[in-house]
Amino acid sequence: MCLFQYDDDPEPEEQVPAGPLYVPVRPGGAEVVVRLFRTPLGARTIVGFTDPDRLAATLGVQQPWIRLSETALRAMAEPLGVSLLTVDPTFTAPAVTAGPPVATPLPQASPVAARIA
DSSP states (O other): OOSOOOTTOOOTTSOOOOOSEEEEEEEOSSSEEEOEEEOTTSOEEEEEBSSHHHHHHHHOTTOOEEEEOHHHHHHHHGGGTOOOEEESOOOOOOOOOOOOOOOOOOOOOOHHHHHHO
16 A cells, blocks of 8 residues: 555545446347446446457457446436446356256155144
8 A cells, every 4th residue: 555645646435437438238229228237246237348358258249339438328327226337347147048947846745744734
């Protein structure tokens, strides 16, 4: 930790603009829609990446994106009640596989439990 504070150093809790971000989107009709995500604790968040290669490494090369400023991204998410911005996330859930649901048999009641009831 640096013991000296300079005039251009932001305070730790001060939000500093992230600059232009590469934002994942979903294609709509004639427009695109910004994707919302959830944090590991379940809070809704908007996501931006500082580099398109980081976006592709996390979400895949097929993920469409647009370039937005942090201010524009926050303004789009505010009416939805989302104020958290995550920049350059690296951990994601494993990809969902499209397979048939696996049926698990229900446990059978034991004869002893049936006599007690």
